[in-house]
Amino acid sequence: MSEEGTNELVELAAEAYVYGCPLVLDLSMVDTCVHEGFGPVAAAPFNRFSHSTRLGDAGTRFASVNNDTAYSLAQLDLSSGPLRLHVPDTGGAYYVVQFVDAWTNNFAYVGSRATGTEAGDWLIVPPGWAGTSPADVRGVIDAPTSVVTLVGRNACDGPEDLERRVRPLQERFTLTPLKGSEHGSGLPAPDAGVPAELGFFERLRVWMADFPPSAADRAHQDRFQPLGLLEEGPSPYAAAVPALVGALKEGLARGRERVEAAGVPGAGGGGKWMMNPHLFDYNLDWFGVGTIDSPEWKIADRKDAYLARAVAARVGLWGNHGYEAVYAQAFRDSDGEPLSGAHRYELRFEELPPVDAFWSLTMYDVPDSYLVGNPAGRYSIGDRTPGIVHADDGSLTIHISRERPADPAAAANWLPAPEGNFRPAFRLYMPKTPVLDGQYELPVIRRVGAAGQG
Structure with missing residues (x-):
C-alpha cells in the first residue's frame, strides 16, 4: 500500500473513532450495568x-x-x-x-x-x-x-x-x-479471536450492524468500508494484514486525541464557570415524548455533531439536554488561581439561580472528580440544604474551606473542601430561560484568606 493510501486509511480510522466511540462506550457500559452494576446501582438483567x-x-x-x-x-x-x-x-x-x-x-x-x-x-x-x-x-x-x-x-x-x-x-x-417473553437477545458478542489492540473496531463493527443509526448517519458510515467496518460474518480483524493493523492503531490514537482535545475545558478567565447547556444537542433525528425539536437544540453541522457526541460520551455519558438540567464547573478563583484547600473561599449570590426544580453545588477532588470525604458528611449544598442561612437582603453566601467556619451562620452555609486542588460542580435542574440563553451568570468564587485563619 502506498504512503498516500496508508495516510488515507489512518485518517478514515480516526474519523471512525470519533463517529463510533459513543456506540462502543454506551454499549460497553450497558454490558457493565447488566453484569457488574454501576456505582451505587447493583447489576440487573435486561x-x-x-x-x-x-x-x-x-x-x-x-x-x-x-x-x-x-x-x-x-x-x-x-x-x-x-x-x-x-x-x-x-x-x-x-x-x-x-x-x-x-x-x-x-x-x-x-x-x-x-x-x-x-x-x-x-x-x-x-x-x-x-x-x-x-x-x-x-x-x-x-x-x-x-x-x-x-x-x-x-x-x-x-x-x-x-x-x-x-x-x-x-x-x-x-x-x-406487552406480551410474550421479557427476555431479548442481548448484545451480540464480538469475535473473541480479534487481538485486543483492534478490539474497539471489532466491537464497533458488530454493534453498528445490530444497532443501525438514522438514514443520514448510515450514509456517512458507508465511507468506512475500506476499514472492514461494514463486513458481515467472520471478523476481518482476526487476521488483518499489517498495513491495516497499523492504520487502525494509528487512527485510533489520532481519533482519541481529537476527542480529548475537544473535551478540554477552557481557561475559565476571571474564575468564570464553564457551562454549556448545549453539550447534548447532537441528536438530530429522534424526537419523542418530552424532547424539544427545534433549531436551538440541534447542532447544525452533522460532522460537528459527531465530535460533540463523542466528547459528551467521554465526559458525561447519559447526561441530559440542557433544558432538563444544566451542569457547570469551576477550576479557578476570581484571580485566575487554581482552587485549593490551602485557601478559604466565598461564593456570594446576589440573585439565586433561576430554576423550576432545584440547584446544588457539589465538591469534587482533582483529578479524579470523586466526592470528597469530610467529618460533616456534607458533599453538596443547595436550595434544599436544611438550615442554610440567607442574609437580610436575600443574598446567600456559600463558604468553601477545609475547616468548618467558626461563625454559626457561615458553618450552616459551609461546603467542605479537600486539602489539595478541587473542582466544584453546579447543577441546575429544570433551568429557566435566563440560564439557557446566558443572561444569568453564576458568581465567581473569591478567595478570602488562608486555610486555618479567620
Whole structure:
C-alpha cells in the first residue's frame, strides 16, 4: 500500500473513532450495568430496574457522581417486543426518566418537566413496530434502537429521605412486557479471536450492524468500508494484514486525541464557570415524548455533531439536554488561581439561580472528580440544604474551606473542601430561560484568606 493510501486509511480510522466511540462506550457500559452494576446501582438483567441503595458519597468511585438524586437504571432489550413502563405519582417531587438509545441520543423524557408528576403508563416500542397500543397508556415512545438505557433520577434530600420516601417510590417504577417473553437477545458478542489492540473496531463493527443509526448517519458510515467496518460474518480483524493493523492503531490514537482535545475545558478567565447547556444537542433525528425539536437544540453541522457526541460520551455519558438540567464547573478563583484547600473561599449570590426544580453545588477532588470525604458528611449544598442561612437582603453566601467556619451562620452555609486542588460542580435542574440563553451568570468564587485563619 502506498504512503498516500496508508495516510488515507489512518485518517478514515480516526474519523471512525470519533463517529463510533459513543456506540462502543454506551454499549460497553450497558454490558457493565447488566453484569457488574454501576456505582451505587447493583447489576440487573435486561428489562429490569435496579435502584441505588445509597446516595453518592466518598466511597463511590465514579467520576462526577451526583449527591442530589437517587438513580434508577434499566437496560432495555426490545428485540422480543414492547415494554410497558409504569411511573408512580411522586406527589410533586422532581424526577426524570431519560431515554437513551445505543448511539447515546436522548430521544425521550418522562418526568416533572416533560409529563408531570402524576402516575401513568407508557409503551416503549422497538424500531419498526406496527402493533396496536393499549388504550390505557398515556403515549407510545418509539425507540430508535432495540437496546435502550433508562436513566431515572429521583430528587432526594439526604439519607433519611432516601429510606423514608425515595426507596418506596423507586419500587413503584416497573417494566412489564406487552406480551410474550421479557427476555431479548442481548448484545451480540464480538469475535473473541480479534487481538485486543483492534478490539474497539471489532466491537464497533458488530454493534453498528445490530444497532443501525438514522438514514443520514448510515450514509456517512458507508465511507468506512475500506476499514472492514461494514463486513458481515467472520471478523476481518482476526487476521488483518499489517498495513491495516497499523492504520487502525494509528487512527485510533489520532481519533482519541481529537476527542480529548475537544473535551478540554477552557481557561475559565476571571474564575468564570464553564457551562454549556448545549453539550447534548447532537441528536438530530429522534424526537419523542418530552424532547424539544427545534433549531436551538440541534447542532447544525452533522460532522460537528459527531465530535460533540463523542466528547459528551467521554465526559458525561447519559447526561441530559440542557433544558432538563444544566451542569457547570469551576477550576479557578476570581484571580485566575487554581482552587485549593490551602485557601478559604466565598461564593456570594446576589440573585439565586433561576430554576423550576432545584440547584446544588457539589465538591469534587482533582483529578479524579470523586466526592470528597469530610467529618460533616456534607458533599453538596443547595436550595434544599436544611438550615442554610440567607442574609437580610436575600443574598446567600456559600463558604468553601477545609475547616468548618467558626461563625454559626457561615458553618450552616459551609461546603467542605479537600486539602489539595478541587473542582466544584453546579447543577441546575429544570433551568429557566435566563440560564439557557446566558443572561444569568453564576458568581465567581473569591478567595478570602488562608486555610486555618479567620
